[in-house]
Amino acid sequence: MKFLPVVLVVVLISTSLIAQSSNAVGEPPVLEDEIVVTASALPEDIASVPAAVTVITREEIDGRGARDLAEVLREVAGLQLARSGSAGKATSLFTRGSNSTHTLVLWNGIEINNPYFSGYDWGQFSTAGVDRVEVVRGPYSALYGSDAMAGVVQVFTAPTRSGFEVDLQAGERGLFNGRFGGSSVAGSFSIFGTAEHRGDDGWVVNDDLEQNVIAGGFRWDSSGISLGLTARYSEYDLGIPFNEQFGVDHLVPSIHRRQSGNEVQLAVPFELDRGSFRWNVDLSRAEHNIDLDDPDDPFGFTFGRTDSVTDRAGVRLTSTGRLGTVVVGGEFERAEVDDTSSFGVNLAGETRESQSLYVQERLARELGGSRLEISVGARWDDFDTFGEEVSPRVGLAWIVGAHTFRASWGEAFRAPSIGELYFPFSGNTELEAELSRSAEFGYDRSFGRGRLAVTLFHSWYDNLIFFDNLSFTFQNIGAATTEGVELTTETRLTGAWSAGLTYMWLDTKQDDTGEALLRRPQHSGSAHVRWSEGAYRVMATLVHSGTRADLMPVFPYSRITGDSWTTIDLGFSYEMGALEPYLKVENILDEMYEEVAGLEGPGRRAIVGLRYRQ
Numbered sequence: 001m002k003f004l005p006v007v008l009v010v011v012l013i014s015t016s017l018i019a020q021s022s023n024a025v026g027e028p029p030v031l032e033d034e035i036v037v038t039a040s041a042l043p044e045d046i047a048s049v050p051a052a053v054t055v056i057t058r059e060e061i062d063g064r065g066a067r068d069l070a071e072v073l074r075e076v077a078g079l080q081l082a083r084s085g086s087a088g089k090a091t092s093l094f095t096r097g098s099n100s101t102h103t104l105v106l107w108n109g110i111e112i113n114n115p116y117f118s119g120y121d122w123g124q125f126s127t128a129g130v131d132r133v134e135v136v137r138g139p140y141s142a143l144y145g146s147d148a149m150a151g152v153v154q155v156f157t158a159p160t161r162s163g164f165e166v167d168l169q170a171g172e173r174g175l176f177n178g179r180f181g182g183s184s185v186a187g188s189f190s191i192f193g194t195a196e197h198r199g200d201d202g203w204v205v206n207d208d209l210e211q212n213v214i215a216g217g218f219r220w221d222s223s224g225i226s227l228g229l230t231a232r233y234s235e236y237d238l239g240i241p242f243n244e245q246f247g248v249d250h251l252v253p254s255i256h257r258r259q260s261g262n263e264v265q266l267a268v269p270f271e272l273d274r275g276s277f278r279w280n281v282d283l284s285r286a287e288h289n290i291d292l293d294d295p296d297d298p299f300g301f302t303f304g305r306t307d308s309v310t311d312r313a314g315v316r317l318t319s320t321g322r323l324g325t326v327v328v329g330g331e332f333e334r335a336e337v338d339d340t341s342s343f344g345v346n347l348a349g350e351t352r353e354s355q356s357l358y359v360q361e362r363l364a365r366e367l368g369g370s371r372l373e374i375s376v377g378a379r380w381d382d383f384d385t386f387g388e389e390v391s392p393r394v395g396l397a398w399i400v401g402a403h404t405f406r407a408s409w410g411e412a413f414r415a416p417s418i419g420e421l422y423f424p425f426s427g428n429t430e431l432e433a434e435l436s437r438s439a440e441f442g443y444d445r446s447f448g449r450g451r452l453a454v455t456l457f458h459s460w461y462d463n464l465i466f467f468d469n470l471s472f473t474f475q476n477i478g479a480a481t482t483e484g485v486e487l488t489t490e491t492r493l494t495g496a497w498s499a500g501l502t503y504m505w506l507d508t509k510q511d512d513t514g515e516a517l518l519r520r521p522q523h524s525g526s527a528h529v530r531w532s533e534g535a536y537r538v539m540a541t542l543v544h545s546g547t548r549a550d551l552m553p554v555f556p557y558s559r560i561t562g563d564s565w566t567t568i569d570l571g572f573s574y575e576m577g578a579l580e581p582y583l584k585v586e587n588i589l590d591e592m593y594e595e596v597a598g599l600e601g602p603g604r605r606a607i608v609g610l611r612y613r614q
Helices: 004-021 058-064 068-071 418-422
Strands: 052-057 079-083 091-095 105-108 134-135 149-157 163-173 175-186 187-199 209-222 225-239 258-273 275-293 302-319 324-340 344-367 370-383 389-399 405-414 434-447 451-470 474-491 496-510 523-533 535-543 546-550 561-562 565-574 580-587 594-597 605-613
Touching: 052 058, 058 535, 058 565, 068 079, 068 091, 068 134, 079 594, 091 105, 175 418, 324 418, 344 418
Parallel strands: 105 149
Antiparallel strands: 052 134, 079 091, 134 149, 163 175, 163 605, 175 187, 187 209, 209 225, 225 258, 258 275, 275 302, 302 324, 324 344, 344 370, 370 389, 389 405, 405 434, 434 451, 451 474, 474 496, 496 523, 523 535, 535 565, 546 561, 565 580, 580 605
16 A cells, blocks of 8 residues: 555544644634435434445535536546536546546436436536535445446525525636526525536637526425425537647647537426325436537538436335434336437437346444444346346444544446447447445544544456447456545634645556556646635645546547646625625636546636626
């Protein structure tokens, strides 16, 4: 474990700072007890969860001035993102070095990963209407099934209080972002809604982005019965400024290459609460539609359209008794994909169906002056395409005063996507599921005015699906190993100053070649410092990515090493009652960097904004 000396130094420094700052009396704590639901499908105190969990609140999103969720996810330990250029472009998320298809994304409980080629593109996920985000690291197929091999990111929009907000931003290079929304929580009925429009000229020719988002819902509660509806519609149109060209060893401008699309999420949750037991029934639909047009494409791919839809029905029984809390549930899912391009019809209503059953036990036991938290679960999934998978998981947390010692182990899987199964020529209907085994050990320490969390993890991935150059089809021929350590610390330094740090040391390896996995830096992390005094707020945020393996963006696509990069954002705001003007400078040092080889990230940009809350 060659990374341990570095980690120990960081931990010791962080612990010392927190301990010293906690000596002051009469100052409020940085972190309060938070309730999370993603880790166990139950509301529970984050301090008792036997897993690595991070919560991002609406206040943190606003304080960051973030327009996209990808901006704030970069500051979560264990997560790494790679964006293909400027805002709106394809953005992949890697959890603990896993593939981008190994993280399950939920929106108010709706699975929104794309069934076409799995994964989720974070490039256009706006913060509009987002109330909080929960990030759970580790294998979670025991609770959520396919795709939850390395973690789960869940986005919540339902507000807990009434209010109205308008947020306007304007910046250099044609940036305009306007958002308004409101909610009413009164007695047994709550309703909320938000809308956003964004325009951005980008940094080069044909680098623009236009986006619209509408989201909302309602919930009615009466005598233990609850019925709701949540919906989200997002559409975008953007330029893709670079493409390949015959005989050229670099990317060339593509002034007519455009991509547009939309997403739809719709959920109808029903709940019957009878005290010792609770029934939940959820019906949902998630749609993805993508169009690509380029009349100048040198390879003849002048247009393409992909439409995918996933329908899901689930039922869950939660029962609490002397033996703890037991969750038993089942789901049915049907996904369908159509894909057409200038070369013809590729997929015509190809489908994938699955059914599942799962059970989870959550219990706590007092042990003298300590407490033991236990989570044990397993899930059975049956797919019509490849067959069955059983995914177990066990997690333990021993809580001794302000100290928590965690350990967990689990198995997980990813079902072959519809594109991998049926795409012309390269598809393979004999594919099996990708598999993983993961173990982790963690330590959490709560201080009077801060918190420290350290987690060591190791994961083995087998049966990974790659394109085979010998058979020219997708095959289960890959295997990989990832291990590392993630660190999170947050503390209030004085009454006005607070600071936080995240860091991950990561070692990834393809088992057949011994080479590192692409676009996963060995060192990555973030740091922030906040100052708050009266109506004034100042914030500085640093994000760092170390060197990493990548591929040349053009033929012969050789392996290269991408440079490390660091960006710093500064923000300032002033509260004037219901009004809050603010200023933000992104990438203030104007760092030139590439998250994906050949595609430069955005440079320095100043933004002014005005927020009104009531």
